[in-house]
Amino acid sequence: MTVHVSALGLGRFGRRTEGWLDLAAEAATLALEGLGRKPVDLLVVGSMLTGAVNGLESTVPRLASRIGMESTAGFRVDAASASGAAAFQAAVLAIESGRYERALVVAAEKMTGPPTPEVTRALANSLHPSEVAAGATMPGLAALIAQRYCARYGVSPSVFDLVSVHMRARAALNPNAQFQTPVRADEVSASRPVALPLRLLHCPAISDGAVALVVEKGAGPASVLGFGQGLDAMRLIDRVDLTTFAATRVAARRAYEMARITRKELEVIELHDAFAPFALIDLEDLGVCGPGEAGNWFAQGWVAPDGRLPVNPSGGVLGRGHPIGASGLAEIAEVACQLRGEAGPRALPRLPRIGLAQSIGGMASHNFVTILGREAS
Amino acid sequence: MVPPLQLRRCVSCQGLYVPGNGPCPRCGMREALAVEVPPLGTVVAVTELTSPAEGWSAPHRIALVELTEAVRLLGIVEGPLPVIGDTVGIRKEGDVYRFNSAPPG
Numbered sequence A: 001m002t003v004h005v006s007a008l009g010l011g012r013f014g015r016r017t018e019g020w021l022d023l024a025a026e027a028a029t030l031a032l033e034g035l036g037r038k039p040v041d042l043l044v045v046g047s048m049l050t051g052a053v054n055g056l057e058s059t060v061p062r063l064a065s066r067i068g069m070e071s072t073a074g075f076r077v078d079a080a081s082a083s084g085a086a087a088f089q090a091a092v093l094a095i096e097s098g099r100y101e102r103a104l105v106v107a108a109e110k111m112t113g114p115p116t117p118e119v120t121r122a123l124a125n126s127l128h129p130s131e132v133a134a135g136a137t138m139p140g141l142a143a144l145i146a147q148r149y150c151a152r153y154g155v156s157p158s159v160f161d162l163v164s165v166h167m168r169a170r171a172a173l174n175p176n177a178q179f180q181t182p183v184r185a186d187e188v189s190a191s192r193p194v195a196l197p198l199r200l201l202h203c204p205a206i207s208d209g210a211v212a213l214v215v216e217k218g219a220g221p222a223s224v225l226g227f228g229q230g231l232d233a234m235r236l237i238d239r240v241d242l243t244t245f246a247a248t249r250v251a252a253r254r255a256y257e258m259a260r261i262t263r264k265e266l267e268v269i270e271l272h273d274a275f276a277p278f279a280l281i282d283l284e285d286l287g288v289c290g291p292g293e294a295g296n297w298f299a300q301g302w303v304a305p306d307g308r309l310p311v312n313p314s315g316g317v318l319g320r321g322h323p324i325g326a327s328g329l330a331e332i333a334e335v336a337c338q339l340r341g342e343a344g345p346r347a348l349p350r351l352p353r354i355g356l357a358q359s360i361g362g363m364a365s366h367n368f369v370t371i372l373g374r375e376a377s
Numbered sequence B: 001m002v003p004p005l006q007l008r009r010c011v012s013c014q015g016l017y018v019p020g021n022g023p024c025p026r027c028g029m030r031e032a033l034a035v036e037v038p039p040l041g042t043v044v045a046v047t048e049l050t051s052p053a054e055g056w057s058a059p060h061r062i063a064l065v066e067l068t069e070a071v072r073l074l075g076i077v078e079g080p081l082p083v084i085g086d087t088v089g090i091r092k093e094g095d096v097y098r099f100n101s102a103p104p105g
Helices: A020-035 A059-067 A080-096 A116-126 A129-133 A138-153 A158-171 A185-190 A246-259 A276-285 A294-299 A316-320 A324-339
Strands: A003-010 A042-046 A073-077 A102-110 A193-195 A208-217 A223-231 A268-270 A354-361 A366-373 B005-010 B032-037 B040-049 B060-066 B072-078 B087-093 B096-100
Touching (some): A003 A020, A020 A102, A042 A059, A042 A324, A059 A073, A080 A208, A080 A223, A102 A324, A116 A138, A138 A276, A158 A185, A246 A276, A246 A354, A268 A324, A276 A294, A276 A354, A316 A324, A324 A366, B060 B087, B072 B087
Parallel strands (some): A042 A073, A042 A102, A268 A354
Antiparallel strands (some): A102 A208, A354 A366, B040 B060, B040 B087, B060 B072
């Protein structure tokens, strides 16, 4: 059965004064307005931190009451920083089952407010307890992975600066992005160390935001062609190779097989640049280039909107902002937005026909790949 | 005298791994033999967190250290910051590994 994205509700990411429920309701309402008066019979929520940071649970009935959807069914999906992508895939499965006609997927996070060390600790809840016991954090582990990547491929960490420059340049064209100004490579390399080789501008910002979309039966300009997910060992020390994310490779293989395409047919990618070096690992894991080659794609500008394969026209996690449970859905929504020709100032020079969204959950322990394409309705 | 490190050797795939709550990370077999190795390893990645999580003081240093047969440990660095390739002494305190770049004599 074909399923497609029929409406989008893109909220503004950044430091917002509203609470979780207000942000979620805002995005949901935008998506429902785009849909017209068609009935929705399923609500799927994606979020990571409502309990740990906002002291808020039972998000589904809360949101349903707020937006007048008490008569629907609903559930919440958790996959850490990939929660939004997991919620999307769950909604697609529900529609494909034939049980539901039309689902509203809402992914939201409210992270600003509490002190940063408290949020950092909550984020580390998605790591293995033995890593947390050693005081490891997301940026800390990402730094260790980045070092392995540099050592293995003889790459200079300065290539990470190019990733941040690319993301911020793209975000500057996205009115919903947290960061509206570009940065230069020398500004990135002069930003304060967080966990070397990672500096502040290689890392995502603490952010608030929500995204919503509607998936329903039938074909459209943003039809679901394929999707997959993959799991990996929770303990970093149990992974044979730290310069690749097996969970992305498995998810991508499953998604490509289901869509019956190869990566050569992709015309836009929205990948999960949780930290600048991850954008390189992601490109390689998606099969866009060989191991250790992704830095050159950024250096040569092949990822630019007019390049060989445009990457992260939204500005990515680094530019768009990273309300953690919302990012996975934001990645899918951006691909849908580009395919539907609704991307405004950040529209690619050529309307893409097929696009891919990749989302990383936790320290790449559960990753998701979703492929959308234009199909005549 | 620093005690040796306790590892596990999987009876099925013969892989060596760091004990945790789970089975062999390679093949999923639960049955394993206890193996002791010297408390020394080589730093393969090391970083200093300038903004650690709540409960830790800055800067907090962590490292990945490689033992025999490519077995790796993640732990806390004590003392001076080592560089990749350095040999460190390893001590286990509770569930946490601690690395010191001045190996015990």
